[in-house]
Amino acid sequence: MSDKPGGKELKVPNMSYVVSIFKVMSDETRLSILWLLSQGEWCVHHLAEALDTSVSNISHHLRLLRASRLVKSRREGQKVYYSLDDEHVVRLLDEAFEHAQHG
Template sequence: MARLQALAPKLSQVEIAVEIFKALGDPTRLRILHLLSQGELCVCNLAAALTMNPSAISHQLRLLRTQRLIRARRDGRRIFYALDDDHIERLLAEGFKHASHR
């Protein structure tokens, strides 16, 4: 039993993972992340691709940044967004791969 307890994730890790999966659980945020897995995009590109209001996209991007799922880079007046790291890209790829098998 002690060995199993040692293998269990720390509560703090579980809480962080729960917040990440909550962020991934929203259809709009998941669509944004999928587009960002193709490359860096600005709010205007995302809004056009998803036929959504830019302010609604910005709100979702803010939530994704809070969870450190995406990063931002300013270029003049525009801000470009990308996935934060390859862990997120793999997580998305596996999620969509799993969904295609259902």
């Protein structure tokens, strides 16, 4: 008889990508960007205005968020618009904020 949950062998998945996502999200500016993007598409200038910081600072954070596949971009003329990469990111944010409200 196995003393493991469910009586079966459990294999721990590779956690490095998940850890990298949480590391990227652990910065307050990046989390604020993600929250704003959960409300819809934003360009860099409007994000900088909303967060009262420089365009170069926002661009730096957006590069990290894109590298982690949390954010995607699209170009329209000279402007680049950013949004959350997919519905998983929305759910992850929703769960995190809901959990924080119950803490």
